[in-house]
């Protein structure tokens with residue numbers, strides 16, 4: 017094998033890996049905790065992007081997000097922990 021072919025294979029594998037990660041990310045439904053963090057704007061930059069992209073393409077999670085938003089607000093566990101320690 018020449019170096020060029022090896023590089024090409026490496027590049028193709030990299031692309032596949034990247035695409036697989038993106039597809040996997042968008043197929044996996046969001047967790048309730050992630051949605052709560054999203055509503056409370058506590059997500060990091062990368063998570064926020066992933067959640068937004070998923071919500072754009074997933075009706076199921078959009079409905080779930082609406083439901084969570086309707087829930088009465090409870091004190092978050094974060095605040096509870098901070099108060100204790």
Ligand SMILES: [Zn+2]
Pocket residue numbers: 044045046070074075076077
């Ligand atoms: Zn979903």
